[in-house]
């Protein structure tokens with residue numbers, strides 16, 4: 490478990506493999522530029538629909554560990570995997586020395602029929618733990634997963650996923666910390682006691698945020714909407730306001746004793762560096 494290794498809040502980054510149109514080197518330029526940031530781990534996404542092969546994600550996760558000396562986490566969405574695909578991926582991860590997996594169901598593409606060897610992330614959590622040898626992490630949703638019948642059902646399902654063997658959780662992005670605090674309370678009442686990292690995404694442009702909130706259901710508080718409305722046509726001002734907003738959110742989370750912060754970097758080292766330098770002393774206080 491990554492959380493055991495530190496008694497201050499964890500700080501981690503998420504990167505994604507370059508799009509098909511870019512070369513793999515672009516991610517290494519990003520990682521080089523992130524060398525001033527000292528994350529406890531970097532996680533690497535993997536598109537469930539298979540836009541980039543899992544070997545790209547695995548190779549990036551392996552390089553993060555080998556070349557940059559930083560713990561890495563491989564995302565593993567299972568909805569389009571057969572059990573054999575999953576077993577093959579676990580073998581690859583093992584060969585590449587990757588110990589940590591974010592076990593995910595993955596988003597369902599309405600145009601592609603799922604495989605259904607795994608229906609829920611919890612099925613994959615069980616599968617990985619049957620093989621053994623990996624630290625398994627799960628995803629969670631402070632504002633409730635979009636498909637869940639109710640917040641209570643979502644928490645019940647999350648509890649089951651944790652019982653299947655998730656050692657820690659990483660949350661979906663949110664812009665109002667109160668959602669996160671009340672989610673933690675619901676977890677507590679349900680008896681979910683593993684560490685939960687708060688997912689924070691700094692906003693750098695209006696289109697990106699509108700797409701993300703539509704996809705993941707995160708609500709936009711009035712304070713945040715005002716920033717978007719006022720600065721939407723001024724790239725630098727919107728970026729700076731987005732960074733300031735994320736720093737404010739993180740400062741409040743750390744003051745509340747959060748277990749950790751997971752920064753969705755959008756592969757933008759400039760933004761990640763500015764945020765890290767602003768919160769470094771607060772994180773380590």
Ligand code: FAD
Pocket residue numbers: 533534535536537538564565566591592593594595596597608609610611628629634635636637638642643644646647649650659660661662688
């Ligand atoms: P699950 O835990 O399976 O939950 C999905 C839904 O099913 C929820 O509504 C839940 O309440 C319900 N459910 C769960 N178990 C049961 C059960 N036993 N019975 C009935 N209902 C149940 N997607 C990618 O494709 N690639 C990535 O790299 C990626 N990275 C992510 C990183 C983070 C930190 C997060 C928060 C999400 C990420 N996603 C990624 C998106 C994720 O795949 C989607 O949000 C997906 O819709 C749900 O995945 P899950 O693992 O949370 O699913």
